[in-house]
Amino acid sequence: MSDRTVSGAAEPLPGQVNPEFLYFAGLRMLQPIAEDVGVRLNPRYGVWDEAALAPAPNEDELTGTLLRSRTVQS
16 A cells, blocks of 8 residues: 655646636625625624625725626626
């Protein structure tokens, strides 16, 4: 029987997209759907930061602002 060593995270094969990028792309695609169906953050947790995809303590501490496309209605 031979020994096998396992290093940390697997590197994507050439031509493959990093799985972390796919994860964040999925989150970004899910956000408008959540808004359409009425998902809201409980105010005791702060406000939703669209740029960071996470709660922020208040409006003054948002990471940034997303600019809406003029050609796509959302």
